[in-house]
Amino acid sequence: MNLSCKEATRLMSAAQDRELSIGERAALKVHLAVCKGCRIFDDQMHFLRRALRRLFGQE
Amino acid sequence: MTADFRAEVEALRPQLLRYATLELRDRETAEDCVQEALLAALAGEASFEGRANLRTWLTGILKHKIVDAMRRSSRERTFDGEDEQGASHFDRLFDERGHWIEFPPDWGEPDGALEQKQFMQALERCLAGLPARTAQAFMLREHMGLDTDEICKQLGLTATHCWVLLYRARMALRECLEKHWFRR
Numbered sequence A: 001m002n003l004s005c006k007e008a009t010r011l012m013s014a015a016q017d018r019e020l021s022i023g024e025r026a027a028l029k030v031h032l033a034v035c036k037g038c039r040i041f042d043d044q045m046h047f048l049r050r051a052l053r054r055l056f057g058q059e
Numbered sequence B: 001m002t003a004d005f006r007a008e009v010e011a012l013r014p015q016l017l018r019y020a021t022l023e024l025r026d027r028e029t030a031e032d033c034v035q036e037a038l039l040a041a042l043a044g045e046a047s048f049e050g051r052a053n054l055r056t057w058l059t060g061i062l063k064h065k066i067v068d069a070m071r072r073s074s075r076e077r078t079f080d081g082e083d084e085q086g087a088s089h090f091d092r093l094f095d096e097r098g099h100w101i102e103f104p105p106d107w108g109e110p111d112g113a114l115e116q117k118q119f120m121q122a123l124e125r126c127l128a129g130l131p132a133r134t135a136q137a138f139m140l141r142e143h144m145g146l147d148t149d150e151i152c153k154q155l156g157l158t159a160t161h162c163w164v165l166l167y168r169a170r171m172a173l174r175e176c177l178e179k180h181w182f183r184r
Helices: A005-014 A022-034 A036-055 B003-011 B013-024 B027-043 B054-076 B110-115 B117-128 B132-142 B148-155 B159-182
Strands: none
Touching: A005 A022, A005 A036, A005 B159, A022 A036, A036 B110, A036 B117, A036 B159, B003 B027, B003 B054, B013 B027, B013 B054, B013 B132, B027 B054, B054 B132, B054 B148, B110 B117, B117 B132, B117 B159, B132 B148, B132 B159, B148 B159
């Protein structure tokens, strides 16, 4: 299963709300290995969550 | 009801109000919810006995009141979708094969921003800028920590619609922070 970047961004968002399946995780890992744009996006998604936790005093 | 307990509960009103306003965005409804929560807390002093943290307990009561208020307003208001970004809004970042047209710019090591008050203010403004329905789902998820099944149930949405709202929220926030902080 070859992900497009659009699909990858949807999975990266979903990963914050549920556990990805083994297939989804594998497909995302492969995509991130070859796609710098999505690696950047991945970092930004994790940063966003850290920022929100800080904002809401949830740390 | 002990006077101390009443005073301690009342002292938490401002914090609870901030919490509720973040969720509900409507000040009046937020105030009503906080008032209901405080009254419930005062009536339930006996059930607080022995618990460690008054604020945590009170916040728990408040969360229920907030969710009830959201359910009520969902029924009363129709979200006509005018304020919601259409499906194509974030699709525009990708070409017809789903690849980034332009990579998002690297924010480098952004965690330094977390120490800056102005950054937190920018983040709050970005949250406030989310369309109503999107904000509602997102806040239930990130602020109240509900899982998506619960959010779908509370807002009367299909699972797909839920995922889409959360996705749009994250895409919008990312874009907003990029525009208003990282690319100033």
